Amino acid sequence: xxxxxxxxxxxxxxxxxxxxxxxxxxDHLFKFRDVRATILFRLDGRALTAFYDPKTSSSILxxxxxxxxxxxxxxxxxxxxxxxxxxxKQIDQNEALPVYFYRTGNSGILVVxxxxxANTGFMEIEMSRTAxxxxxxxxxxxxxxxxxx
Amino acid sequence: MKTSVGLCINHDLKFATKTALQQAETELNTxxxxxxxxxxxxxxxxKVYNQSLKIIKKKYSTIPLAGCSGTGIANSKDYGLxxxxxxxxxxxxxxxxxxxxxxxxxxxxxxxxxxxCINIENKELKQNSSTSFIFFxxxxxxxxxxxxxxxxxxxxxxxxxxxxxxxxxxxxxxxxFTGKIVNFLxxxxxxxxxxxxxxxxxxxxYQRGIHYTGTFGVDPISMNKSYQFYNYKAFKDSMxxxxxxxxxxxxxxxxxxxxxxxxxxxxxxxxxxxxxxxPRIDGQWGAKSLLKIYEMENTPEILxxxxxxxFYYHPFKPLCILDDKKSQNLYGLSINPNLNHALITAPNQxxxxxxxxxxxKYQSYICNQSxxxxxxxxxxxxxxxxxxxxxxxxxxxxxxRAMIVGDRFQQYMxxxxxxxxxxxxxxxxxxxxxxxxxxxxxxxxxVSSVAQQLTPA
Numbered sequence: 001x002x003x004x005x006x007x008x009x010x011x012x013x014x015x016x017x018x019x020x021x022x023x024x025x026x027d028h029l030f031k032f033r034d035v036r037a038t039i040l041f042r043l044d045g046r047a048l049t050a051f052y053d054p055k056t057s058s059s060i061l062x063x064x065x066x067x068x069x070x071x072x073x074x075x076x077x078x079x080x081x082x083x084x085x086x087x088x089k090q091i092d093q094n095e096a097l098p099v100y101f102y103r104t105g106n107s108g109i110l111v112v113x114x115x116x117x118a119n120t121g122f123m124e125i126e127m128s129r130t131a132x133x134x135x136x137x138x139x140x141x142x143x144x145x146x147x148x149x
Numbered sequence: 150m151k152t153s154v155g156l157c158i159n160h161d162l163k164f165a166t167k168t169a170l171q172q173a174e175t176e177l178n179t180x181x182x183x184x185x186x187x188x189x190x191x192x193x194x195x196k197v198y199n200q201s202l203k204i205i206k207k208k209y210s211t212i213p214l215a216g217c218s219g220t221g222i223a224n225s226k227d228y229g230l231x232x233x234x235x236x237x238x239x240x241x242x243x244x245x246x247x248x249x250x251x252x253x254x255x256x257x258x259x260x261x262x263x264x265x266c267i268n269i270e271n272k273e274l275k276q277n278s279s280t281s282f283i284f285f286x287x288x289x290x291x292x293x294x295x296x297x298x299x300x301x302x303x304x305x306x307x308x309x310x311x312x313x314x315x316x317x318x319x320x321x322x323x324x325x326f327t328g329k330i331v332n333f334l335x336x337x338x339x340x341x342x343x344x345x346x347x348x349x350x351x352x353x354x355y356q357r358g359i360h361y362t363g364t365f366g367v368d369p370i371s372m373n374k375s376y377q378f379y380n381y382k383a384f385k386d387s388m389x390x391x392x393x394x395x396x397x398x399x400x401x402x403x404x405x406x407x408x409x410x411x412x413x414x415x416x417x418x419x420x421x422x423x424x425x426x427x428p429r430i431d432g433q434w435g436a437k438s439l440l441k442i443y444e445m446e447n448t449p450e451i452l453x454x455x456x457x458x459x460f461y462y463h464p465f466k467p468l469c470i471l472d473d474k475k476s477q478n479l480y481g482l483s484i485n486p487n488l489n490h491a492l493i494t495a496p497n498q499x500x501x502x503x504x505x506x507x508x509x510k511y512q513s514y515i516c517n518q519s520x521x522x523x524x525x526x527x528x529x530x531x532x533x534x535x536x537x538x539x540x541x542x543x544x545x546x547x548x549x550r551a552m553i554v555g556d557r558f559q560q561y562m563x564x565x566x567x568x569x570x571x572x573x574x575x576x577x578x579x580x581x582x583x584x585x586x587x588x589x590x591x592x593x594x595x596v597s598s599v600a601q602q603l604t605p606a
Binding site for chain 1: 159160221227228229230370548551552553555556558559
């Protein structure tokens with residue numbers, strides 16, 4: 001007989017594993033030199049995890065604020081087939097940051113803010129990879145270790 | 150005969166090698182006879198690579214190992230830019246070789262390599278076994294100081310654009326030697342080996358009919374130096390190569406570009422072209438006449454954008470086929486609209502040959518690569534190579550092609566997995582790929598090599 005309490009513990013364990021694996025994947029993307037911020041949103045616009053460095057410059061906070069405003073619009077586009085959306089956010093007269101919105105599974109949006117002179121061609125490879133992996137984790141609530149087996 | 154593949158994507162290179170090795174070991178189950186080891190580029194340099202190689206050394210200290218660092222790695226399960234990949238062989242005779250400081254004395258070192266290759270080939274022929282060599286020459290890499298300067302819009306410090314100075318344009322006697330000077334400076338300051346200095350080695354191997362593949366391991370993101378691995382130690386500016394031979398196997402290889410010709414009208418280059426330096430096209434200065442061919446006279450900003458950095462790919466970056474349609478020698482064209490010059494990534498020898506053959510006029514076609522054509526061509530090219538008897542596959546994909554695919558990279562990798570099925574394979578994404586089937590050297594291409602069993606088990 002499995003007692004209900006132990007059963008709940010298993011579920012909690014699975015959830016905690018899933019959350020930690022989400023954080024590992026997002027952190028892996030954030031460690032790239034070209035990336036300034038990675039944020040994972042729920043479809044209702046609530047942030048699940050966020051990696052950013054406010055010490056470098058305060059302009060990143062204004063961009064994040066803009067992302068929060070715009071996410072309700074991108075949500076509908078991503079629902080209807082689009083894999084990703086790219087915007088350029090002007091922060092200075094000379095500088096514009098590329099911002100990517102990726103569909104992650106059925107109930108998430110991955111937002112990545114890059115440096116103004118980042119190599120977007122190569123970063124797209126890593127961004128699509130993390131979006132795919134995060135999507136699987138969110139949909140099935142599995143950890144990375146379960147995926148590889 | 151058995152092979153297995155392990156791959157892990159992680160920023161921590163030690164952790165990645167550990168897990169990749171575990172994956173490969175569990176698949177193989179027996180003691181391996183040879184190891185291939187590839188990594189994504191790491192800013193830590195030699196120290197980090199040596200530390201990660203020590204992890205493999207703890208288990209297999211006597212088994213020959215070779216490999217190099219590239220930009221990215223992929224497998225049937227995963228893909229990414231940072232991490233490690235391992236391929237283990239059993240039942241194949243493997244030997245590895247190292248030639249130190251290849252960049253300084255390329256002439257004498259090529260003779261050394263040729264001697265070794267021919268000796269191995271003759272030995273194996275007596276036992277009725279076929280061999281294939283995989284070369285890892287040192288690739289292009291700028292010092293960090295230079296990269297930082299280039300990133301801050303001081304393009305004058307880029308050695309390629311420094312040659313676009315007025316001196317080189319106005320003095321015709323100097324423009325003949327620009328390519329040679331670039332190659333000499335690259336070899337001298339350890340920026341890397343260019344195609345033209347590795348040319349005589351691959352030419353002789355091609356003429357003797359020796360099967361080979363390889364990569365230069367260039368990383369166009371950070372422009373870090375490429376490292377070569379030889380028996381559990383990392384080297385820079387040196388050539389390593391591995392020979393695989395077995396009586397039961399037959400090695401096959403192929404190159405594909407996936408390019409479509411956009412502009413069918415050929416144009417003539419009517420000036421001396423050495424080291425990819427084109428002062429005049431169609432009787433006009435290079436940049437102006439090229440803008441005319443692209444029909445972009447009114448929008449020079451696009452070309453300015455795509456030629457800001459020499460190696461970075463841009464969807465509007467023009468590629469050209471030199472000499473002939475059938476041979477498919479694909480090279481990148483880059484022009485700076487502010488200065489009146491065009492540069493080609495073709496090696497010196499190609500340019501010289503064209504000049505000798507045609508004297509004043511050569512024809513070339515301008516073409517373009519797109520994500521759709523690359524994906525479609527993968528189907529055609531691999532279906533002819535891969536069969537029921539294939540044992541393993543190694544694919545060297547150009548980094549610029551990966552950039553073209555961009556957001557569709559996930560689909561592109563799934564396409565690989567669909568065609569190859571359960572066959573163990575590795576895709577190494579890096580700049581500069583060579584193959585015995587395609588000579589003269591081709592840029593912007595996919596080199597695929599596959600081993601097939603002669604007698605099905």
